[in-house]
Amino acid sequence: MPNPTRPEDAEMRRGQRLLFVSILFGAMLCFPLLGVFDQEKRVGGLPLLYVYILAMWILIVAVTGYLVRKTD
Template sequence: MSPQEQAEQRRGQRLLFVSLLFAVLLNFPLLAVFDHAGQLGGIPVLYLYVLLAWLALVLLTGWLVRRNNEQ
């Protein structure tokens, strides 16, 4: 297997791990933890959690894809 093929395989594995991680983060048990009447800066905690998890997903995925393209 060539180094390029190995890099592509590792990239795919990392992206799969990220997608599974965020499937867990955005699943019911963790969402239930943040589903209460509290607010942080006037924003409901659940909305803030989902927004920050989504932002982390986008940033991490972009970083993984860009980092592998530069190599």
């Protein structure tokens, strides 16, 4: 017989997921990776570094919104 999950357990898992996401995106926005994208190349007329930072920001907002609204 499966154990029903308690609301406290769901909140703890959500907090752990959000912590993981923040650490992951913190690593993706640190200098070594930013240095990889700091080139003279342009995407749609914008520098590659700006496109990378904007894409990461959009992804952070989307993933965080998904995790906060997701019901277990």
